[in-house]
Structures are given as structure tokens and as C-alpha cells.
Amino acid sequence: MEERGLKIFAPEEEEPGKDSDVFFNDEMRTNRDLSRIALKVFRDKIDVDEFRICDPLSASGVRGFRYSDLGKLYLNDTNPEAVDSIEKGLEENQIEAQVYNKDANVLLSENRNLFHFIDIDPFGPFNRFLDSTARASNHQSFVGLTATDLAAPAGSYKKTCMRRYSSKPLKNSFMHETGLRIYIKEVFQNYARFDKCFDPKICWHEQHYSRVMGRVTESKKRTNRTLDNIGYLSYCPECRWRKLEREEECGNCGEDTQIAGPLWTGKLVDRRFTKEMKEEIPEEWVDANELLRKVHGEAEILTPFYDLHKLSSSLSIQVPKREKVLESLEDRGYPVSRTHFSPTGFRTDAPLQDIRRVLKEASEE
Ligand SMILES: C[S@@+](CC[C@H](N)C(=O)[O-])C[C@H]1O[C@@H](n2cnc3c(N)ncnc32)[C@H](O)[C@@H]1O
Structure with missing residues (x-):
């Protein structure tokens, strides 16, 4: 091999x-x-x-x-x-x-x-x-x-x-x-x-x-x-x-x-x-590049990640588009990112009340 x-x-x-x-x-x-x-x-x-x-x-x-x-x-x-x-x-x-x-x-x-x-x-x-x-x-x-x-x-x-x-x-x-x-x-x-x-x-x-x-x-x-x-x-x-x-x-x-x-x-x-790893990694190592990009992107946000589906279900709302949720949180001035831990997860240090409000609004649109 x-x-x-x-x-x-x-x-x-x-x-x-x-x-x-x-x-x-x-x-x-x-x-x-x-x-x-x-x-x-x-x-x-x-x-x-x-x-x-x-x-x-x-x-x-x-x-x-x-x-x-x-x-x-x-x-x-x-x-x-x-x-x-x-x-x-x-x-x-x-x-x-x-x-x-x-x-x-x-x-x-x-x-x-x-x-x-x-x-x-x-x-x-x-x-x-x-x-x-x-x-x-x-x-x-x-x-x-x-x-x-x-x-x-x-x-x-x-x-x-x-x-x-x-x-x-x-x-x-x-x-x-x-x-x-x-x-x-x-x-x-x-x-x-x-x-x-x-x-x-x-x-x-x-x-x-x-x-x-x-x-x-x-x-x-x-x-x-x-x-x-x-x-x-x-x-x-x-x-x-x-x-x-x-x-x-x-x-x-x-x-x-x-x-x-x-x-x-x-x-x-x-x-x-x-950041230095991103500069070193060969482009053709596709999976490793993808994982590194995600891990790097969420590095500064400490609060453990949220699962969009679980959070939506706890609010009894339809699951909104993740991009919409991330955009709205960003517009409110909060740091946001995807997470490498889960394809349905996202990361933010925003207070939960604001996250819930954003989810409800995004779900109604
Ligand atoms: C998961 S494999 C290592 C895989 C390898 N590093 C790779 O990337 O493909 C674990 C190896 O550790 C060896 N091993 C288990 N216990 C050990 C010990 N106490 N001391 C030395 N080798 C050990 C096993 O024989 C096995 O080959």
C-alpha cells in the first residue's frame, strides 16, 4: 500500500x-x-x-x-x-x-x-x-x-x-x-x-x-x-x-x-x-485542508457549539437555514463560525436569548 x-x-x-x-x-x-x-x-x-x-x-x-x-x-x-x-x-x-x-x-x-x-x-x-x-x-x-x-x-x-x-x-x-x-x-x-x-x-x-x-x-x-x-x-x-x-x-x-x-x-x-499550518499544507490534501480550515475558523470562539436542529426542536420551530442564522448573529456584532464537530453545528459567544430570537426570526422567513 x-x-x-x-x-x-x-x-x-x-x-x-x-x-x-x-x-x-x-x-x-x-x-x-x-x-x-x-x-x-x-x-x-x-x-x-x-x-x-x-x-x-x-x-x-x-x-x-x-x-x-x-x-x-x-x-x-x-x-x-x-x-x-x-x-x-x-x-x-x-x-x-x-x-x-x-x-x-x-x-x-x-x-x-x-x-x-x-x-x-x-x-x-x-x-x-x-x-x-x-x-x-x-x-x-x-x-x-x-x-x-x-x-x-x-x-x-x-x-x-x-x-x-x-x-x-x-x-x-x-x-x-x-x-x-x-x-x-x-x-x-x-x-x-x-x-x-x-x-x-x-x-x-x-x-x-x-x-x-x-x-x-x-x-x-x-x-x-x-x-x-x-x-x-x-x-x-x-x-x-x-x-x-x-x-x-x-x-x-x-x-x-x-x-x-x-x-x-x-x-x-x-x-x-x-494560520501557519494553512500556509504549509499542500492544496491537494483536500480532506485535511477542509478540516484545518474549519478548525482554524472556530478557534477564537470558546462557548461549546450549538446544534441547529436540537436548538430548533427545543423552540418547537422549523429548522432555519444555518447561513441565515450565522449572518443575523454576525449582523448583531457577535463572533460566529461553523464547527468541525458537526455539519449541523455552529459556534458563537452570543447570549442564548439572542440566539433563540435569531432562530425564531430566521425560521419565520
Ligand atoms: C493503532 S496502532 C498504531 C497505528 C500507527 N501509528 C498508524 O498511524 O498507522 C497501535 C500499535 O501499537 C502497538 N502496541 C500496543 N501496545 C503497545 C505497547 N504497550 N508498546 C508498544 N507497542 C504497542 C500495537 O501492536 C499496534 O501496532
């Missing part, structure tokens, strides 16, 4: 998974495209003689291969068949790397502060690799983590979420944003234990996975300051009011709220960073 001109040695399967001889999922190409561009933007800012990149859960090695021109590669997998595929891929693609056949936690723990980029791409949750990842991250570095256990932080399995992330989720129309915020909180807190600050640069949700990518800086002061971004989210199931603060009473209708958290209450994206 091939990806972006690189040869990959893994069996072609309809549903690749844990039982695959060597795992390769073509559907994760957009994840790898954006990860490559994010790393390129970070790499260009760092002045080191040797930039060390670790992909400790490599499978076929495709992810590491995609980064091969950006630094020295360290690839690893516990599966011996995966190691054979990696070796073959390295040879066929004429790439150099150090290859290991160890438990990722062992490899990372043996290499304290060594890596300038670590990519954690496991089956399911990433949290079992967080401690060793934080140890192995250089004092100026970058990290990317994929999670596919979305049902837990998105509220379908509340106990699992409490057990894995010590956080209460909420199952509603923006559950995947809440889930992403729980993941970021978990990454931040794990780095904080090592006096390393994690700053999200680009975090997103797509299909069956969420991805968290950001900069790591060793600094107690910076970590202390950033702690303010760990908090709670309040949501009113009656009128769908939401706020990234803990409030027991709905700010719109006064009903009791539901609370999620602790979670990350800051931005999911650094707009200056994604």
Missing part, C-alpha cells in the same frame, strides 16, 4: 483492528496529514542540532515515515510482525531510523527528556502512556496523542470516564467537544506533574477518534498560570444554555444545571499556529 508516495507493508483489510497482523488504517490519513503539518510548523521554530522524533506505537511505521525529513526517527512496536514491516518500509522508502521491539512505556521511560516530538497513537485510550510520555518529552518539545475510546468521555460510559480521566462527562449534542476537553485536561495534568506545561496548538475530533497536539515547555511558572484553564462546564438540559464555568443555576432560565469536568476550559486551537 501507499500513502503520500510512501510504501507501506501491511495487509489490506476492510476493518483493521487489534487483531490485524500489522495494523494500518487508511482512514487515519487526514490525522497523519494534519499531524505532519503541525510538526513541520513546530519544527521550523526549534533550533537544535538533532531533532528527535519518537513513534513508540508504530505498527506499519507509516506515521513515523511521514515525519522522516523532519528529524531523527525512533520507531517501536511490541508486535514482532510490525517490526518486520517497519524494517521493510524503511528499506523500500530509503529512510533511516532506530527501531525497537519494546513496550512503549519502557522505551519512553528509558529516555528521559530525550524526544522533541512523541506521537502516541494507540488502540483506545492514550492515558496509559501519559506518564512515560511526559518523562521522555524534552523541555522544549511537541506531542500528539490520538484517542479512540470516545464513548467514555462523550458520556456513554460515565463510570469508565471517571475511572480513566477522573472527570464527569455529559451526553448531549456537543458531547464530543466535552470529550476533547476532558482529553486535553488529562494531558495537561500529566505534564504538570513533571513541571512541564502543555499548551494545545491544534486539537480536533473526527469520525471515531480525537486528537490532541501541543507544545511542551518545562516551566513551573507557566504551568501554574495555565492551571486556570482547568475547570468545569455547566449545561441546562431545559433550554440548552451552556457555559465554561461552574454554575449550579442556568444563566438563562434558572433551572438546575448539569456539570461536566474537570476539563480544559481554554482554547482548543492556537489560531496563529493553525
Whole structure:
């Protein structure tokens, strides 16, 4: 198989998974495209003689291969068949790397502060690799983590979420944003234990996975300051009011709220960073471009996104055209955008009363 001109040695399967001889999922190409561009933007800012990149859960090695021109590669997998595929891929693609056949936690723990980029791409949750990842991250570095256990932080399995992330989720129309915020909180807190600050640069949700990518800086002061971004989210199931603060009473209708958290209450994206990514990304990477454009567009609006259909149904009105709603909110001076989380979603920091008024008017037109 091939990806972006690189040869990959893994069996072609309809549903690749844990039982695959060597795992390769073509559907994760957009994840790898954006990860490559994010790393390129970070790499260009760092002045080191040797930039060390670790992909400790490599499978076929495709992810590491995609980064091969950006630094020295360290690839690893516990599966011996995966190691054979990696070796073959390295040879066929004429790439150099150090290859290991160890438990990722062992490899990372043996290499304290060594890596300038670590990519954690496991089956399911990433949290079992967080401690060793934080140890192995250089004092100026970058990290990317994929999670596919979305049902837990998105509220379908509340106990699992409490057990894995010590956080209460909420199952509603923006559950995947809440889930992403729980993941970021978990990454931040794990780095904080090592006096390393994690700053999200680009975090997103797509299909069956969420991805968290950001900069790591060793600094107690910076970590202390950033702690303010760990908090709670309040949501009113009656009128769908939401706020990234803990409030027991709905700010719109006064009903009791539901609370999620602790979670990350800051931005999911650094707009200056994604602007640079937009300048780097090849035009022909269509899906990754589209996703990056959306993620960039909603970067500055903090309030969790609204679902047009759910909001309309709570008002017992016909669903108005989304463009009309966005235009009216913009005309009233509010920041608005679409959201990458949902094709029927939109983002705004406008007060709920105004959003409801705009929806009613747009629905009557
Ligand atoms: C989801 S796959 C990685 C996919 C790959 N990064 C890609 O982009 O195609 C996870 C891989 O981690 C390996 N693995 C699972 N647990 C591991 C561990 N504790 N240490 C090292 N490798 C592990 C599995 O054998 C599998 O190949």
C-alpha cells in the first residue's frame, strides 16, 4: 500500500483492528496529514542540532515515515510482525531510523527528556502512556496523542470516564467537544506533574477518534498560570444554555444545571499556529485542508457549539437555514463560525436569548 508516495507493508483489510497482523488504517490519513503539518510548523521554530522524533506505537511505521525529513526517527512496536514491516518500509522508502521491539512505556521511560516530538497513537485510550510520555518529552518539545475510546468521555460510559480521566462527562449534542476537553485536561495534568506545561496548538475530533497536539515547555511558572484553564462546564438540559464555568443555576432560565469536568476550559486551537499550518499544507490534501480550515475558523470562539436542529426542536420551530442564522448573529456584532464537530453545528459567544430570537426570526422567513 501507499500513502503520500510512501510504501507501506501491511495487509489490506476492510476493518483493521487489534487483531490485524500489522495494523494500518487508511482512514487515519487526514490525522497523519494534519499531524505532519503541525510538526513541520513546530519544527521550523526549534533550533537544535538533532531533532528527535519518537513513534513508540508504530505498527506499519507509516506515521513515523511521514515525519522522516523532519528529524531523527525512533520507531517501536511490541508486535514482532510490525517490526518486520517497519524494517521493510524503511528499506523500500530509503529512510533511516532506530527501531525497537519494546513496550512503549519502557522505551519512553528509558529516555528521559530525550524526544522533541512523541506521537502516541494507540488502540483506545492514550492515558496509559501519559506518564512515560511526559518523562521522555524534552523541555522544549511537541506531542500528539490520538484517542479512540470516545464513548467514555462523550458520556456513554460515565463510570469508565471517571475511572480513566477522573472527570464527569455529559451526553448531549456537543458531547464530543466535552470529550476533547476532558482529553486535553488529562494531558495537561500529566505534564504538570513533571513541571512541564502543555499548551494545545491544534486539537480536533473526527469520525471515531480525537486528537490532541501541543507544545511542551518545562516551566513551573507557566504551568501554574495555565492551571486556570482547568475547570468545569455547566449545561441546562431545559433550554440548552451552556457555559465554561461552574454554575449550579442556568444563566438563562434558572433551572438546575448539569456539570461536566474537570476539563480544559481554554482554547482548543492556537489560531496563529493553525494560520501557519494553512500556509504549509499542500492544496491537494483536500480532506485535511477542509478540516484545518474549519478548525482554524472556530478557534477564537470558546462557548461549546450549538446544534441547529436540537436548538430548533427545543423552540418547537422549523429548522432555519444555518447561513441565515450565522449572518443575523454576525449582523448583531457577535463572533460566529461553523464547527468541525458537526455539519449541523455552529459556534458563537452570543447570549442564548439572542440566539433563540435569531432562530425564531430566521425560521419565520
Ligand atoms: C493503532 S496502532 C498504531 C497505528 C500507527 N501509528 C498508524 O498511524 O498507522 C497501535 C500499535 O501499537 C502497538 N502496541 C500496543 N501496545 C503497545 C505497547 N504497550 N508498546 C508498544 N507497542 C504497542 C500495537 O501492536 C499496534 O501496532
